[in-house]
Amino acid sequence: MLRTLFGLTMTHMRQSQLFTKTRREAPQGEVSKNAQLLIRAGFVHKEMAGVYSYLPLGLRVLNKIIGVIREEMNAIGGQELLLTTLQDPEVWKKSGRWSDEVNDTWFKTHLHSGEQFHSGSELGLANTHEEPLTALMRNHISSYKDLPKYAYQFQTKFRNELRAKSGIMRSREFIMKDLYSFSRDEEGFREFYERAAEAYLKVFKRAGLGEHTYRTFASGGSFSKFSDEFQTVCGAGEDTIYINEGRRLAINKEVYNDQTLSELGLRKEDLREERAIEVGNIFPLGTKYSAALGLTYKNEAGEEVPVVMGSYGIGPGRLLGTVVEVLSDEKGMVWPEEVAPFSIHLVQLGEDEDVKKEAEEIYRSLVEARVEVLFDDRTMRAGEKFADSDLIGIPLRVVVSQKTLAEGKCECVERASGTTHHRSLSELMSHLTT
């Protein structure tokens, strides 16, 4: 149960020091389950419609999710970078996407203008990053020997959605992991595309959504004939998909027709309809952007040819929200181990000196063993502590009280199943390290 830390500076925390508080009720007008629970538990704060801040506990989960994605992207050769959110319209004009008719979700702004200023130039707030990255790569790709290359980032995207909805699932400002592949040819691109698809499935599995998530055949939009989405079955989803359970794949309703069915060798009667959340999307870009922005390389014959590109996106915030939607229960959230804010919620009941001493002892042992632990050392009644603990949803709750002290063992309750074990400190420690 011990695991790698993903750049987190704190492995443990006393709940009495945590500045966020839980709330009994969700705010007025908040109907989506993910927003209700995340706000009640103090994971996020809503600034305005479609704009959410991450508070300490929510940020820990977000960072865990980012860490999982980062590991899987690195494993397939991805190299992380960080592009800018302020963007130069020039590259977008070259691809034809600066126009509001083509893309109506731009947030646009401009540099200072006026007597003391000479510019007043327009700027865009990053909507996506195909254009700037393609332009940037011209500096680094010139020969077939430079290919393939894979670059990715976790960066804020701004999209002026006509209607933000579903809590944190569709917001106007959100972090996106976007990876772009640069290959010599279609064959090289295809090979990587399949590896990326595998990596995506690993990400969703590690986030606890494996059995609910299907690679889904979808429209390629304006880029190509096809693309693949990763859809997590959930009643709160915005998409409708048709699932073939045997082959673990699905078809998005938008391309659900006889032609698609025959191309995929599927029969209508083997499919079941479900609502689903799009947690990831990968798609071929071909040479659309490389041609428009002049990203070419010399092949072995010395010919100048455009780079073949692909794009691969996951929204960590949406993934976080999806985990809440899919895995929570009536008491609160239920975090899978890999993305939980902490591994253990150590709960001390009562203020008796011997109980305090025992709880501190366990806390110290867990901290020394580098187990991520949230220690509820607050002076509160048991019922409130349990309610908070259920709401926050840390995978394992370890209770220390007069009752457990008398037994010489603490009480270990799994959040997901409710399974309870009574373990001594040494039994707990060995359980955690196996």
Added chain:
RNA sequence: CGGGGCGUAGUAUACCGGUAGUACAUCUGCUUUGGGAGCAGACAGACCGAGUUCGAUUCUCGGCGCCCCGACCA
């Protein structure tokens, strides 16, 4: 962007053209301590603007904001 609903305290609500009330939450104190306990006290509210009126939270108009359905969705 089309359609619908709604703005009174953190939440849920009440009353009213004349000093805005209750419950829960929150905070303080005391008691309590294995599933959101009790008692006492405290904090806290009419989205904004204009108009009508002696007087507007209430009526009228405008704006802003929020939610839902649809459309859209690299």
